[in-house]
Amino acid sequence: DTAVSQTPKYLVTQMGNDKSIKCEQNLGHDTMYWYKQDSKKFLKIMFSYNNKELIINETVPNRFSPKSPDKAHLNLHINSLELGDSAVYFCASSPGTGAGNEQFFGPGTRLTVL
């Protein structure tokens, strides 16, 4: 069974379009995250949710809107896509907050904006 799953795995779209990436975890974790990995492989936190509540929004443009319908899901919707949004987006989850919580990552979604 996949612990953290993301769909789609690949997403190719035109500039200006709106797209969504879905994430689900079956680990019973309370906390979920979105990270962006750029073309130089640098990973940066975008959002975190704890028990469906937004905790962190790390200076991400408001074209990015996370939605957590329940604790097991954290979806990412992106409006008006730009070339610079091309990246790999990783969803992750952890049992709770705090320094010692290992994060379990999904397989990533490679977004290409043309």
Add this chain to the structure above:
Amino acid sequence: AQKITQTQPGMFVQEKEAVTLDCTYDTSDQSYGLFWYKQPSSGEMIFLIYQGSYDEQNATEGRYSLNFQKARKSANLVISASQLGDSAMYFCSRGYSGGGADGLTFGKGTHLIIQP
């Protein structure tokens, strides 16, 4: 911002040799966690090892060990008896305490290539 520094962008190592991947971090926190992740060419992020700031012993997980030097703010990953399958990107990261879902701060990674 509090940074994670990995000074080795790339490393070539002969198979079966031991490898040390460097990581230093900034922090003003007393309680924090340090994590190493492996990212093979297939792209997934694989958790390797964790060290808590209050742990007195260095963490070990199979062939992986973490050389934790708190005063130097250093958390180097040691891979013993390297294998071809160890070729990958390796990321050092830190989690925060404080009860918030702060996520992990990552270093820029080290691209490790194991040569036969």
